[in-house]
Amino acid sequence: MDRTRTHDENSLHEYRKPTAAGGAPTKRVALGTVTNTASVATKAKVAISKPPQRITRQPLVAQNQNIPPLAAQTSTTSLVQPCPGSDDTVDEEVDTQTADVEPTQIEDDFYESDEEGPTQRFAVSESNPQALYPVVDKESMAELNRVATYFSTNNGVDLDENDDDTYDISMVAEYAEEIFTYMKELEVRFQPNPGYMDSQTEIHWAMRSILVDWLVQVHHRFSLLPETLFLTINYIDRFLTIKTVSLSKLQLVGAVALFVAAKYEEINCPSVQEIAYMVDNGYHVDEILKAERYMIDLLDFNLGWPGPMSFLRRTSKADDYDLETRTLAKYLLEVTIMEKTFVGAPPSWLAAAAHFLSRRMLNRGHWTDGHTYYSGYTEKQLLPAVMRIIQCCRDPLTHHKAIFEKYKDRKFKRASVYVQEWMDHEENNH
Structure with missing residues (x-):
């Protein structure tokens, strides 16, 4: 049975369909056949760094369409500023065979009190002083309360009789707000500490960027x-926080x-042999399984972090x-996963910030009350994150090469190319 998901990623994701006799799913080969260790030894390894083939396609909107600038209140901010702190340079080579460091637990006094709100959980760090959080002030709260009151007096938008989601039992519209x-x-609750590099002795943010860039490629290959x-x-x-x-x-x-x-998350997930092959057999299967148990135990079995895709679907309803x-x-x-300032965001x-910027780039209009209601954020709250994302897109081949490629x-409508064209247009107009 093919996997389906309501409003699933714009129907762009290609799922693996059963092709074996009796409807049983065939074993997926993502990085080469790895179930037979003899064949692995003789098979040439797939180069993870190989970029996808460029496919010519028209961008999301016509190139001659007028591309609007950001909101007037941000027009004084240059769009060509570098993204500070996103790519730390390594001044000297680091020995990759360094011995393990003894584990250390983050001290309890590293956490601040909750007086500044739930998003201000951690102290300002030396390694990541520009960590970003949404600001909740009186003006934003008043706007959110106004929007919530407006929609609640209209019989609740989640149960709108003109909305198809109301009649889709898989959307459980009656419980959407509570969910x-x-x-x-x-x-x-599952927010990482954006300053965890303060307690790390051998790694720094540039190494995290390299790791994430590699994971993006492996994730795409699988x-x-x-x-x-x-x-x-x-x-x-x-x-790494703890x-x-x-x-x-x-x-x-x-x-x-x-x-x-x-x-x-997956129905057909990679096998442990594929994971071992993915790291060029640098770690044995037993070592990977032991590390898996250790990680799950260290995370206290709290694996159900609500990622941004669920919130993006919610905002897309508007x-x-x-x-x-x-x-x-x-x-x-x-793009945000490469940026250290977004680690604790x-x-x-x-x-919401990605959706806001996407609408501006595509000339889809302003941030409406519906977007505020479904996202839970006002335009004013989103602008700091929006401006940071714009800065990160200035030099994509340096900041997030794997994601850009x-x-x-064409499966993603050449979105990264369109953003680069939009950035070039903005740069020429400033």
């Missing part, structure tokens, strides 16, 4: 769901995080699930 309220509680990628990054950041990791074990952490996330808007927003969302906020594919 997303609970998900926003979980995103705070044809996994977008949720799996975001969940993988969350596991890595949460693990555990000091040596450089020689960093790739193992990433591979195991992908392994666990795939088990949580656009009637517009295909191009959400495809472009997915690219902008993936709530996924609901990032999803991935979204050049």
Whole structure:
């Protein structure tokens, strides 16, 4: 039976269909045949760094269409500023065979009190002083309350008789508000510490960027769901929040995080042999399984982090699930996983910011009350994240090369190419 999901990723994801006799799913071969160890030894390994083939296709909108600038209140901010702190340079080579560092637990006094709100959980760090969070002020709260009151007096938009979702039992529209309220509680509970590099002795942010870039390529080769990628990054950041990791074990952490996330999200997930092959057999199968048990135990079996894709679908409801808007927003969302300033940011906020910027790039109009209601954020709250994403898109081949190459594919409507054209247009107009 083919996997289906309501409003699933703009129907762009290609799922693996059963082709064997009796309807049994065939074993997927993502990085070469790895079940037969004899054949693995003789088979040439697939180069993970091989970029997808460029396919000529028209961008999301016509090139001669007028592309609107950002909102007037952001016009004074240059769109060509570098993205500070996103790509730390390595001044000297680091020995990859360094011995393991003894584990250290983050001290309890590292956490701040909750007086500043649920998103201000961690102290300002030296390694990531520009970490971004949504600001909740009186003006924003008043706007959110006004929108909530307006929609509640209109019999509730989640049960609109003109909305197809009302009659789709899989959407459980009656419980939508409670579900997303609970998900926003979980995103705070499972929030990683954006300053965890302060406690790391052998790794730094540039190494994390290299790891994430590699994971994006592996994730794409396995044809996994977008949720799996975001969940993988969350596991890595949460693990590094409470555990000091040596450089020689960093790739193992990433591979195991992908392994666990795939088990949580996918129907057909990679085997442990494929994971071992993915890391060029740098770690044995037994070592990977042991690391898997250790990671799950360290995360206290809290694996159900609500990633940004669920919140993006929720916000897309205000656009009637517009295909191009959400495809472009997915690219902008993936850009955020490379950026250290977004490590502790709530996924609901990032999803709303990506959706906001996608609409602006596609000339879809302003941030309406419907978008505010479904996302839970006002335009003012989203602008800091929006401007940071724009800065990160300035030099995609340096900041997020694997993601840029991935979204050049026609399956994603060449979203990354369109963003680059939009950036060039903005640069020429400033």
